[in-house]
Amino acid sequence: MAAIELRNIVKVFSDKRRGRDLLTLDNINLDIEANDFVCLLGPSGCGKSTLLNIIAGFEQATSGRTLVDGKQVERPGSDRGVVFQQPTLMPWLTAIDNVAFHLKLKGVTKAERYDRAMEFIDLVGLRGFEHHHPSELSGGMNQRVGIARALLMNPSVILMDEPFAALDAQTKLEMQEELVAIWQKRRCTIVFVTHSVDEALVLGNKIVVMTKRPGRIREAVNFDMPRPRDITSPEFNDAKRRILSLIREESTRLAQAS
Amino acid sequence: MTSVIDAAPARRAFRLTRLFQGLERVVVPALLIAGWEVFARSGVLPPALLPAPSAVLHALGDWVFGFDETTQTYSGHWLRDALASALRVFGGFALASLLGILAGVAIGWSRLFEKTLEPTLQMLRPIPPVSWIPLAIIWFGIADKPAIFLVFLGAFFPVLMNTIHGVKTVDHNLVRAGAMMGASQRQMLTDIVLPAALPSIFAGLRIAVGSAWMLTVTAEMVAVKSGLGYVLWDSYYFLRYDIVLAAMISIGLLGYLSDLGLKAIMARTLRWQQTTTVQGRAG
Structure with a gap:
């Protein structure tokens, strides 16, 4: 059993002022294993924070099931x-x-x-x-x-919503290193939302690339590079190139569609 | 090469500036009082209608210490009069604070209370508290109760409005953080919403204590036979303007002291609001 199971999550925000509905999350399916460090990577407005809030219990999915440790999430809680x-x-x-x-x-x-x-x-x-x-x-x-x-x-999982976004570059690097150290020491499951490819690759062992509006999962990439990770190493750059190309494909597709 | 700078002239200049800055504050009041004294003594107006500051001070002194009975029956009774007023202020203010905070939290937090209670209270709010005096007298008679009732009316609404505002503007994420840590509904109110609304509540309390003094004095002029407001109004009947002014000064002073006391409590309670930042990091 996975630590977090997301089954067919759909989230529709109703924009009452303009009288129309906005599809934010479109059929999200994701399993997160215990002790995974998962980074949800996507551009702003892709619904990654909404997805995190649904797992936290702050928001309710329009449809679909959210299970943490096999239990349906209904409200926020200290687990x-x-x-x-x-x-x-x-x-x-x-x-x-x-x-x-x-x-x-x-x-x-x-x-x-x-x-x-x-x-x-x-x-x-x-x-x-x-x-x-x-x-x-x-x-x-x-x-x-x-x-x-x-x-x-x-808690069985820790949900982090761009916690280092407001910090200066140097403090951010220190905090990332310490977070990895804490994760290695305490063995917990972390879901970390970020829009930075570098941050996702420094932190995660699984990177979930999301697409923009409506939010879908483009691909979940496993990344088991040993730590501490050298962000200038060829291995890191290869992974980065792969993630960036996933994102680029997505933007070309969007550009062609419009 | 080093040059030795003699700091003494600079220090002397600094001391002069400090002295002048201290004087700045008292220049205007001192001139006003001196002008008033001269004008009162010039005999343009009869001294009974415009007593000189020295006469007012004399009346106040006798009222407080009772040395020559210039204030007749009031001589030496200041403490009793001030205490009578202060107790009414305190009674009405305490009641208004308690109910104002309770109702404010309920209305600010719960849609149900907002819909059921708020319209009635908002309709009562524009009615000036003094216009309740006739009703207060037939309901409560001539004693402490009508005064406390009026003080309550004057103090309740500032506390209520500021509490509602404070509760409604609590950071949404703090409430989420509380829910994440497993706070019950009651704990959410007592441990998160109430402390977060405190700065706003204190702003309301400070306005309320000011109106409490205003309404105590008004009530004492009309519906009560003791206290500073009563002395003020009674002295007016006997054309003792020196005592009228002494009463005004006393009210001003006590109102100021109440606000200072409240500010001191606020400074202690809201010490966390200080905004000094320790830069750098540990570890």
Whole structure:
């Protein structure tokens, strides 16, 4: 049984103002195995974030079935940790309180909360900053808090929606490396949405290339290049060329169609 | 080659600037008070109608400390009068805050409450609280209750409106994050929506405490026989304008202090809003 099974997912947004419907996701079928690091790659507006939101339970598919660990997804829940595009932390809580928020909701005592949260603060390298508020931390540090918060729930899958898009190039590289290290250490299933071919190839062992409007799966490419991956190596460039040609074929097809 | 710069003149100039900046604030009020004093003493108007600032200060002093009974029956009774007003302000304000926040969260969060409650409240809102005075008197008589009722009316709507606004503008993604971490509906309100709406709620509370003082004084002029507003109105009947002005100063001062207190609580509660950023990274 796959960790995530998407069966014939269709999502139609009704544009009430213009009185027409917009087909966003068209018959998505995808199996994601446990401990996979899957990157959903596609241009903006291809519905990749919508697909992630459907798995998270934030949005409902118009039709089709979404199963996580064999169970139908109906609403958001702590079995699926989400890392948002913006850190989306509670601004009135310190870093450690944000990380431990899930435990607070469950009524765990403060001492135990802090004890367990500290492990994840350490994991994302924020020791010494645990009592800072989000307004006192940089964008990259806040995103680390967001990742720690998702990991602490020990979810079966972690869903990430372009979490590094707002970071500067250097911080982004560091965060990518650390995310891979965390994934290798903790062995979790990650679904990572991105529009960057490089990012998808640095992170994923399975890259799902999506097409634009309506969103379909063009191809799911397995990519088992050993890590750490050298982004200047021939092997990396070969893979990149293959992905880019998939995307290019798609744009020519679209150009001819219109 | 190094040059030694004598910092003393610069420091002296800086101190002068500081002194001048301190003076800037008091120049206008000082001139106004001095002009008022001179005008009052010139005898253009009878002193009973325009008491000099010194006379007002004298009346206020006697009202507070009771040293020469220039304020007659009020002499030395300031604390009692101020306390009577303050308790009405506090009573009405506390009630308005509690109900305003509860109703505001309900209306801001739930479509059902919005549809059922909001139209009625929005129709009541434009009615000036003072226009309730006749009803307040026949309902509650002449005592604390009509005053507290009026204060409640004046303070309730600013709290309500700001709470609704605060709840409605809570970042949608924070609610999603809460749902992702398994928050129940109740936890969503108490642990996410309420704290996120706090800055807006505090803005409403500050407006409300101002209207609370305004309405206490108004109520005391008409429907109550004690408090600063009563002293003010009673002194007007006896043409004691020095006491009228002393009462006005007292109200202004207490209103200002209430706002300072509220601001202090707000600064403590909303400490997380400070926007200093630690740059760089750890680890």
